[in-house]
Amino acid sequence: MTTSLVGGPALAQTRRIVTEIPGPRSVELAQRRAAALPAGLNSAAGVFIAAAGGGVVVDVDGNSFIDLGSGIAVTTVGNSAPSVVGRAAEQLARYTHTCYLNIPYEPYIEVAERLNALTPGDHEKRTALFSTGAEAVENAVKYARIATGRDAVVVFDHAFHGRSLLTMTMTAKNQPYKHGFGPFAPEVYRAPMAYPFRWPSGPQNCAAEAFSQFQTLIDAQLGADQVACVVVEPIQGEGGFIVPAEGFLRSVADFCRDRGILLVADEVQTGIARTGAWFASEHEGLVPDLITTAKGLGGGLPLAAVTGRADIMDRAHSGGIGGTYAGNPVACAAALGVFDEIERNDLIGRARDIGELITRELRGIAARTDIVGEIRGRGAMIAVELVKPGSREPHKDAVAALARHCHDNGVLVLTAGTFGNVLRFLPPLSISDELLTEAFDVIRDGFASL
Structure with a gap:
C-alpha cells in the first residue's frame, strides 16, 4: 500500500x-x-x-x-497537490483579493506569461484571466466580435461550452443543460461534427463530408463576412470524448484563415497536460487565434483564461473585459503550483x-x-x-x-x-x-x- x-x-x-x-x-x-x-x-x-x-x-x-x-x-x-497547496497557502497569508482591475498583482502576470509561452504558436500573445470555463468562452466570443466587427458564432453538434446564457446556447445537448432555460442568445449557429463512429456514410467519408457541410453553412447560409468566430473543442468533452476525424480540424482552421474568421479552441477540459500534450490542439497541429482554459489550470481553485493573438486581445477597450473575482491571486498562485507539478513530475x-x-x-x-x-x-x-x-x-x-x-x-x-x-x-x-x-x-x- x-x-x-x-x-x-x-x-x-x-x-x-x-x-x-x-x-x-x-x-x-x-x-x-x-x-x-x-x-x-x-x-x-x-x-x-x-x-x-x-x-x-x-x-x-x-x-x-x-x-x-x-x-x-x-x-x-x-x-x-503539494505545490498547489504550498503556493496557494503562502499567497492566502499575504492577501486574498483586491480585484485586479482595482489594484493589480504579480501572480496574475506570472500566469499570463506562462500561458503565453505554452499555448501553440510563436506569435505575440496576451492572456486575460477569469473564474470559470463558461466565463472564458463567453469572453473569447466578445474578443472575437470586437476584433472582427462581426456577430455570428459557429459551433458544432455534441458541443459543450458552459451554462451561462451565451455558452448554454452554444452547447448542443438539451437535457439537462438547456431544457426550460430559454429563450437563448442570438447569432449562434451549429455545424455537424466529424464524429467518425456515428457518421452516416462511414468513418472513411467523415472528415470530407463534415467539412463540406460546414463550408456550405458558412458560405451559403450565413455569409463568411458575418461570422466572427468558430468555436470548437479539439476533443469534445461532455459530447462523449469525440476525437474529430483526422484532417477535419485542419480543414476548418485553413478555411477560417482564408475567410478572416477567428478560430477559438475551447480547451477547458482538454488543456493543461490532460491529453499527453499541454494542449489538445497540438495533436492536430492547430494554432488557434484564441484558446480558452480552465478546469485543470487552477488545480482545484476557480481560474480560467483566454489566451490569444495580441492584435485581437488588444482590441477590447479599457474596462470592457474583467470581473470582480477574475484572476483571483490565490487561484493564480495555485496555477503556478500546477505548472510546477507538471514540469517537475x-x-x-x-x-x-x-x-x-x-x-x-x-x-x-x-x-x-x-x-x-x-x-x-x-x-x-x-x-x-x-x-x-x-x-x-x-x-x-x-x-x-x-x-x-x-x-x-x-x-x-x-x-x-x-x-x-x-x-x-x-x-x-x-x-x-x-x-x-x-x-x-x-x-x-x-x-x-x-
Missing part, C-alpha cells in the same frame, strides 16, 4: 469499502442537503467527501474510492502512459463483450461508447448500470455523451498504475455482470 501527501497527513492509496454506499454519515448529509439546497443540486455519487489525494477520494464514512474523474478534469495534477508523459494503460484494459474488456462500440480519446482522457448488441443504438442503461456497479465497489467514474451512453475516464495524473489496474478489475466485473 502506498501513501500520498496531501498537504498534511499521508493518505493511504487504497480502495476500501467499510459501509454500505452511501454510508450513514453521507445519508445524514444528504438529508440536510435536501432541506437546505434546491432539488436540482444533487450528486450521482451519493457520498460526501472528507479527504482526497493521489488517486483516491475518502468519504465521510471512511470509504476510500479510486478516483477516475478528477472533479471533471479539474484536479489533473492530483487533489491538494513529467505529468505530460504520465498522461500518455495512463492513456495507454486504460486503452489496453478497455480493449481487453471489448474482446469479451459485444456492447463496446468504440474506445477513443487521447492521453488521460479516454472513453468507451456502449451500444446495444449488433447495432449502433446507444446503450444508456448499460452505462448507468456500470456507473452504479463502480460506485458501489469503490471506483468513481463519470458518464457522458449526447445519448448518455459513454463511460469516460479522467484520472488524476498522480494516480498509480496499481490503482488504475485495480479500478479496471472492478470495471471488468461490472461488464461481466451485464
Whole structure:
C-alpha cells in the first residue's frame, strides 16, 4: 500500500469499502442537503467527501474510492497537490483579493506569461484571466466580435461550452443543460461534427463530408463576412470524448484563415497536460487565434483564461473585459503550483502512459463483450461508447448500470455523451498504475455482470 501527501497527513492509496454506499454519515448529509439546497443540486455519487489525494477520494464514512474523474478534469495534477497547496497557502497569508482591475498583482502576470509561452504558436500573445470555463468562452466570443466587427458564432453538434446564457446556447445537448432555460442568445449557429463512429456514410467519408457541410453553412447560409468566430473543442468533452476525424480540424482552421474568421479552441477540459500534450490542439497541429482554459489550470481553485493573438486581445477597450473575482491571486498562485507539478513530475508523459494503460484494459474488456462500440480519446482522457448488441443504438442503461456497479465497489467514474451512453475516464495524473489496474478489475466485473 502506498501513501500520498496531501498537504498534511499521508493518505493511504487504497480502495476500501467499510459501509454500505452511501454510508450513514453521507445519508445524514444528504438529508440536510435536501432541506437546505434546491432539488436540482444533487450528486450521482451519493457520498460526501472528507479527504482526497493521489488517486483516491475518502468519504465521510471512511470509504476510500479510486478516483477516475478528477472533479471533471479539474484536479489533473492530483487533489491538494503539494505545490498547489504550498503556493496557494503562502499567497492566502499575504492577501486574498483586491480585484485586479482595482489594484493589480504579480501572480496574475506570472500566469499570463506562462500561458503565453505554452499555448501553440510563436506569435505575440496576451492572456486575460477569469473564474470559470463558461466565463472564458463567453469572453473569447466578445474578443472575437470586437476584433472582427462581426456577430455570428459557429459551433458544432455534441458541443459543450458552459451554462451561462451565451455558452448554454452554444452547447448542443438539451437535457439537462438547456431544457426550460430559454429563450437563448442570438447569432449562434451549429455545424455537424466529424464524429467518425456515428457518421452516416462511414468513418472513411467523415472528415470530407463534415467539412463540406460546414463550408456550405458558412458560405451559403450565413455569409463568411458575418461570422466572427468558430468555436470548437479539439476533443469534445461532455459530447462523449469525440476525437474529430483526422484532417477535419485542419480543414476548418485553413478555411477560417482564408475567410478572416477567428478560430477559438475551447480547451477547458482538454488543456493543461490532460491529453499527453499541454494542449489538445497540438495533436492536430492547430494554432488557434484564441484558446480558452480552465478546469485543470487552477488545480482545484476557480481560474480560467483566454489566451490569444495580441492584435485581437488588444482590441477590447479599457474596462470592457474583467470581473470582480477574475484572476483571483490565490487561484493564480495555485496555477503556478500546477505548472510546477507538471514540469517537475513529467505529468505530460504520465498522461500518455495512463492513456495507454486504460486503452489496453478497455480493449481487453471489448474482446469479451459485444456492447463496446468504440474506445477513443487521447492521453488521460479516454472513453468507451456502449451500444446495444449488433447495432449502433446507444446503450444508456448499460452505462448507468456500470456507473452504479463502480460506485458501489469503490471506483468513481463519470458518464457522458449526447445519448448518455459513454463511460469516460479522467484520472488524476498522480494516480498509480496499481490503482488504475485495480479500478479496471472492478470495471471488468461490472461488464461481466451485464
